[in-house]
Amino acid sequence: MNGLGDLLRELTPQVLxxxxxxxxxxxxxxxxxxxxxxxAAQQWPAAMPDDPKAWLITVAxxxxxxxxxxxxxxxxxxxxxxPPEQHASADDDSLVLxxxxxxxxxxxxxxxxxxxxxxxxxxxAEIARAFLVPEATMTRRISRAKQAIKASGVPFGLPxxxxxxxxxxxxxxxxxxxxxxxxxxxxxxVELSAEAIRLTRMVRRLRPDDAExxxxxxxxLLTDARRPARTGPHGELVPMAEQDRNLWHAKDISEGVDLVxxxxxxxxxxxxxxxxxxxxxxxxxxxxxxxxxxxxxxxYELLRQISPDNxxxxxxxxxxxxxxxxxxxxxxxxxxRLGDDHRLHSVRAHLLELSGDHAAAQASYREAxxxxxxxxxxxxxxxxxxxxxxx
Amino acid sequence: MKYLILAYGSxxxxxxxxxxxxxxxxxxxxxxxxxxxxxxxxxxxxLAESGELVETRGLTAxxxxxxxxxxxxxxxxxxxxxxxxxxxxxxxxxxxxxSYDRATEIATRLFHVPGPAEIGPDVVVDxxxxxxxxxxx
Numbered sequence: 464m465n466g467l468g469d470l471l472r473e474l475t476p477q478v479l480x481x482x483x484x485x486x487x488x489x490x491x492x493x494x495x496x497x498x499x500x501x502x503a504a505q506q507w508p509a510a511m512p513d514d515p516k517a518w519l520i521t522v523a524x525x526x527x528x529x530x531x532x533x534x535x536x537x538x539x540x541x542x543x544x545x546p547p548e549q550h551a552s553a554d555d556d557s558l559v560l561x562x563x564x565x566x567x568x569x570x571x572x573x574x575x576x577x578x579x580x581x582x583x584x585x586x587x588a589e590i591a592r593a594f595l596v597p598e599a600t601m602t603r604r605i606s607r608a609k610q611a612i613k614a615s616g617v618p619f620g621l622p623x624x625x626x627x628x629x630x631x632x633x634x635x636x637x638x639x640x641x642x643x644x645x646x647x648x649x650x651x652x653v654e655l656s657a658e659a660i661r662l663t664r665m666v667r668r669l670r671p672d673d674a675e676x677x678x679x680x681x682x683x684l685l686t687d688a689r690r691p692a693r694t695g696p697h698g699e700l701v702p703m704a705e706q707d708r709n710l711w712h713a714k715d716i717s718e719g720v721d722l723v724x725x726x727x728x729x730x731x732x733x734x735x736x737x738x739x740x741x742x743x744x745x746x747x748x749x750x751x752x753x754x755x756x757x758x759x760x761x762x763y764e765l766l767r768q769i770s771p772d773n774x775x776x777x778x779x780x781x782x783x784x785x786x787x788x789x790x791x792x793x794x795x796x797x798x799x800r801l802g803d804d805h806r807l808h809s810v811r812a813h814l815l816e817l818s819g820d821h822a823a824a825q826a827s828y829r830e831a832x833x834x835x836x837x838x839x840x841x842x843x844x845x846x847x848x849x850x851x852x853x854x
Numbered sequence: 855m856k857y858l859i860l861a862y863g864s865x866x867x868x869x870x871x872x873x874x875x876x877x878x879x880x881x882x883x884x885x886x887x888x889x890x891x892x893x894x895x896x897x898x899x900x901l902a903e904s905g906e907l908v909e910t911r912g913l914t915a916x917x918x919x920x921x922x923x924x925x926x927x928x929x930x931x932x933x934x935x936x937x938x939x940x941x942x943x944x945x946x947x948x949x950x951x952x953s954y955d956r957a958t959e960i961a962t963r964l965f966h967v968p969g970p971a972e973i974g975p976d977v978v979v980d981x982x983x984x985x986x987x988x989x990x991x
Contacts, residue, residue, distance in 0.1 A: 486918050487933075524914075525872050531917040531934055532865060 467507060470515060471500055475584035478519045480556030482527060489563065490609035491530045492523070493581060499523035500584075557582065558669045561662070565629045566608075568615050573608035574633045575640075580605055583658045594640070627670070631679050631735065634663050638683050642690070656687055677726040678736030684719035685742035688712040700843040704751040716746045737766045741779075756786040774800040778810055790817035805834035809844055816851065825851040856908060856950045856984040857957035861964055862977075863944030865936060868915035870970075876938070880970035889968040897963055901949060906960070908948040916942045941978060948984065957981050 482492040499522040512518035564578040579585045591601035641655025663680045692706035723739040748754035763780035785793025812827030828848035870879045901907035916936040985991045
């Protein structure tokens, strides 16, 4: 059954892309594909078709005809038509679908939802579960997104590559949502990370020469490689300094290092390559203390030149500086723009603890715990605060 | 001489062939559909074998049609602008054969396409000689 699920997930974007390319009507085609998938899930276990993709396209096309029939005989739908600027090859269909889902008229949350649904083949219920919102909310979000795409009149065709950064950002957000869930009882939503990696691999197949695509894939692999060591036996969060590095995935690390090394040789590195380079330095270090912190500080400097206003970068940079120059130097670099974010308070607490100011560190840990939204994070931060009391 | 043979159908016909007949429309069983496909394939193979087939295509349902027209200076696109019983082009053959009569003979075979017993009386097929140059139009 899992094999069937994987097959359907793999075929979904191809079938949807085939329908949209041939007939247009993104929103209706999407509904038609969902119904074809449902039919496949019911019928295939009994009798597998010889060509599953062709089967799905046929069934979805018939369903699309039905859906259009029920609309079109009653109302004529007229729209300004803009000629497609480029003609894309069939191989690019999945990328076109991804670009369409990352349409600039959509909010990032809608882009993510639509990408997971249309390209990732996740059901609305699965996406709603992953983002901890009621299914009805996610349904509304997705249908609004489809309406917005339809209203924009953007034809199905490969848009200029200037949308690629948005696509990469959406994939990055999906990965992060899976890697460090911002809310709820479970630290990881592994399936979202795995999905982001799968989609990024797909983009890389289609854009093999793009160094930032390679950088993003490397970043995901190098980060995901640490997942097995990131939680303890009771689901508690284990900070990098205390992780058992033997649990890290050596294969992912080596693939990520190779990717980022090759990408960096291609000229001025973009933000994903730099973040991947930082992750690579961490992953290749024998221990936290023996990490090449000066190199990490140097990479953060480069990153901050590209994105000077990113408070999370500033925060990570402060940690690296503290490892090189001491906690006081790190504390001086903390900036309060992340005042509502638990990460600022946990970093401050950690640096205060290192500097020996246990009372202030404890207060900061408690503050961080109050703001953290995931239970493992709260448990971890409270435990750190408790330990300072005991000591 | 080349001739264009045009076969017509309506959205209603397409719906019926897809196994979703409108009330009162002929019901196509999967076997009917299979038999129709086999008949068409035989026809096309015969024409290919005799060297008379230039090109043949079936068109998808009218629901998927898109009409472009200028309204003032605006290009306006209308999707599926056909009423469900309106006959539109459903498929065509370009044949190259000796005479108009031979083209007619070929087109006549379309009236023997197997299908549900109720179809038949409404079938319309056109034959249009193709002009090979501007002067023949």
